Amino acid sequence: MLSELWNSMSGEVRAAVGAMLISLIASGIAYWQARTARDQAVSARDAAxxxxxxxELLRRQVEGDEKARMEASGPQFELISAHTAHDPWxxxxxxxxxxxxxxxALxxxxxxxxxxxxxGLRRDLAYGTYIDGDFDYETIGDLEIGPMATGGTHTVRVSLxxxxxxxxxxxxxxxxxxxxQPTWRRALQASAAPIPVRPATGDQRRGRRS
Incomplete structure (x- = not known):
């Protein structure tokens, strides 16, 4: 039936139909190519x-490892003693x-x-200097104690x-x-109480005689 229809067409109609078919095929190929290119672009974008x-994950891991290494290489502090007392005032x-x-070394x-x-922390004033006519120290929020190295000790007084x-x-x-160099932050906790008073021995109560 299609062959009879084709044979009944004039040459001009055949040419027009052929051109239309070629155009449709070309459009289909172009569409497929465009869709393939779009899919490839999406895949490339997703891959990128x-x-x-x-x-970014590797960068964060490297930064985390570096930070952990620097933190581990920092200073350590330990408590030696802590007690409470009262000053002359x-x-x-x-x-x-x-x-x-x-x-x-720091x-x-x-x-x-x-x-x-x-x-706060107490800082001694220069000799002969007083606050409010009495106190020879001042209470401050933080105190720069200078350089330290492993084995070095320091004592601070904390106002209560x-x-x-x-x-x-x-x-x-x-x-x-x-x-x-980076800055390290450390914390040290101490429970401070009065130094126990040792009970006097028998000799001390009676007074030692030579």
């Missing part, structure tokens, strides 16, 4: 995004002694303190609220080995 995500304070137990160690009943005899004191350290 996946590669970028992998690079009946003001309470805690005396805390600590040591750098490891890590690099060019700067800054100490701050916190805790319930804790008022009036009447406080026992306190849990936290020392917060900000340390650096040099200007171009």
């Amino acid at each position: 995004a996946a590669a970028q995500a992998q690079v 009946s003001e309470s304070y805690a005396e805390v002694t600590f040591r750098q137990s490891g890590g690099p 060019t700067s160690v800054r100490v701050a303190t916190s805790g319930e009943g804790v008022g 609220d009036y009447g406080v005899n026992q306190a849990k004191v936290q020392l917060d350290f900000t340390c650096s080995a040099s200007a171009d």
Whole structure:
């Protein structure tokens, strides 16, 4: 039937139909090529995004490893002693002694303190200098104690609220080995209480005789 229809067409009609068929085929090929190119572009974009995500993940891992390495190479501190006492003006304070137990030599160690009943760090004034006519120290938020190295010790006095005899004191350290080195932060906790008074022996009560 199609052959009879084709044979009944004039040459011009046949040419027009052939041109139309060629156009349709060409359009189909162009559409398929465009769709293939679009799919390839989407695949390439997805692959690029996946590669970028992998690079970002690796970068974070490297930065995390570097940060962990630098943190592990930093200083360590340990508590030696802590006790509370009263100064001549009946003001309470805690005396805390600590040591750098490891890590690099430090060019700067800054100490701050916190805790319930804790008022700050005491800094002695120059000899003959007084605050309010009495106190030869001032209470500050943090204290620069200078360079330290492994084995070095330092003692700080922490002001306490009036009447406080026992306190849990936290020392917060900000340390650096040099200007171009990272800053390390450390914390040390201490339970401070009055030094126990040793009971007098029999000889001390009676008074030792020579």
